[in-house]
Amino acid sequence: MSIGFTFKAKTRKIDALKESVKEMAEESGYGLALNENWLTVSFCTMGDLSMEWERESGLRGQWLITGNCCSTPAGAGFHAAAIRFLDELGQKRLSELLVDDETEYYHHRDFERMKREHFYPWLNALKRHCAERGSGYSNFCLCWDMEQYQPEEVPGTVITPMGRFNIENMIKQTEKNSISWLAERFFIWDNEEKDALYYRNTALNYLWEQCCFVPSRRSSEDSVCNQMIIDSLEQAAVLNPGLPLPVDAYREICSLADRAPSIKEDAPKMESDYPVGFRKREVTHSFGTLRLTLPGRLKYEWETYGDGDGCNMWRDSASDSPVWRVSGFRLRSGNAEFPEECSQNEPEEFEIPGGRARIGWIEYEEDGQTAFQAVCDVVSGPSQYLITAAYMHKEEKDGIYALMRKLKTVPDTPAVTNTESYAQ
Template sequence: MFVQLICKDRNEKEMNELYEVLAALCHREGIQIEDKGSHVEILACPQGKIVVTEEDGNMILSANTRHAGAGFHAFVVDLFKDIQEEVPLGEYELIDDLEYANDEDFHRLHHVYENELDYVKNLILTDSDFRKKNYLYDETYFLPIEDENKVMTSTGFMDRKEFMNKEIEDLMDDFYVWNDWDRDARFYRNAALTLLAKEGRGIYSKMNEETEKTANEIADYLEIAHEKDPDLKLPVKEYTELVDLLDRENKLKDALPMDREAIQYRTREVYHLFEDARVVAPGTAERSYDPSQQSVNLMAPYTNEGEWSWLIQASKQPAILPDAKDLMEEKPEIFKGKTIWMDTYEEDGIHNINAVIRQDEEYLYIHAITNNSKDVPYLQECIRLSGFAH
């Protein structure tokens, strides 16, 4: 489920012409195009991204369409063909592993995604290792912590029995955003539910510029969905909480509420992914990476009126713990097959936790600090639950 367009042997002027055409096409379609410095990203929906790179005089446009759905796959193929029509001079190579570019049979394409979901459903029900992997999103820095009685979907938890008995056609909106040809009301609702599950941060929605932008996108999607189909059931409760936080006008006062709650995975503890390590912390934690320490830093979430109270730093390098060797000479605890050395102390009013986790032959080093002693037991428990993906 992959589409790629290679625009071959382009000089600088020709490259610029292609970028101008791309920008115009994105404006026509009402989708975002962003320059990331090393590459350009075209954001068609929360699970659908086209990445544009340059290599050896070629412009390469690539899209993984596995998570977004048949509608996104068809959209990408059509967009790539539009580029070739707008800039007919020059050599192109269009690669489509589902061959939609050849027959443009959307019914057949949709059936491919139904078969894929049927395969995934069987794995979720029968393979415990698969359930612990990222089968939800095209890319993510976190995974929800699994619940034995529930199934994780890209729009939130679903009761295992309900999941088992649901027909594939009825599960499509819980796994794919773009299931029809058009971006209809269901598309915008699915986009909002997916963003809520993946990036919803509840009361911390205005924590920083990025979280506030996402919150506004969710509200925008739901308002468009309601405008397109006033009878479509929507997550009215979550929308109302968001617009109140954002000081936006409530445009869904007459909307029908959904029968189930819209889950926001980040409003609870999750696995924050770092190489092959998994660090447990609230999903709302603010994340950064320190290249000098080769560590991931997770900072306590905060509202726009507050400030962070704790920090977890994790690395596979022992340098973040100057006393790692001394710490490992102490008696460790055994927790769920892991060997854990942990030391807690107070210095200048700051509570510090140093820990080393050994799982099989791998080591994870964690340093946590907090200005509140009440946070210490919680941070210790997060550390104990952390480890490696295997």
């Protein structure tokens, strides 16, 4: 269930088209990913317009352009901006442009009508979905990228890119204040322009979904994330000083970025059902059928070995401990069993959801220092996994073991998704 549009067109000069898109994106401050056969314009967080092309047959064949844009959950403001962008590009470089816009905004250009007839009913459908089904799940998600980590389970809540909502409170507030109350908190770009609400919600998405709440000096990625949050909230405060903001989170990020806050401490504070930031707490990563729960501040890397092989690694690069690594394989037939040889100290076997685990630890020398490694083998049907955590201090073992005891495996089946109409 989503809102968006598709289009097709023709052009004689594909290089000229790409150059026009590049100029238009730069002029508007949009991101651009450009490839030999496709491009994507990024208007905002979760707001992309993509197109690809192929040459017609024949000496005088033109280039056939096809493209699409999914406007939810970015919002009506993004939808309108993407339509305007495509319209301008069509006037410059495209011929025979045909747009299939389910909101019909491409033809009537009535922004409030589009919100009223499409985006608000879409959001109302999600609200009904939460009310009817949310209580039956321990980790209910809406518009969440299921390829990334899963936030901590909190019954009675819904996970979204804009944060965690208490389902009961969300329904009460929407019934009391209308669906616009939820729209202002759910969509990145709810209004026609990039106003204060847009900048606040951009910051909220970064705070909830991406921010690790670590010093900017840890990595360039952390620095960019922290700076985006600060800049967006400060811009929101300038555009609308009365707009409630996540002031406490802002001041925390300023401290992590070694930046003096410019938003006053007594500025209007935005209410939230839960403390801001999924990665402030533990999150769960997927590796095949394995589910591994780790502190949210750890970032994923692919560690490459000298022979060109490698493994999955999670670590806090600002700390020397612990470093988690995961590898695994799947048998063609039969069920996996623990390796017969076990060199770990104090091995212990126990059941986990969907399989069995065996943990132990070893001591070794690294750069003249004593180091330790917790080792966990997991077997589940034909799958076998090896999870290790390298650490430098003995007292860290208990915390690592506690995380290893949270391991679980899930059936190797496709994820369940629900598709329905948003028509009322």
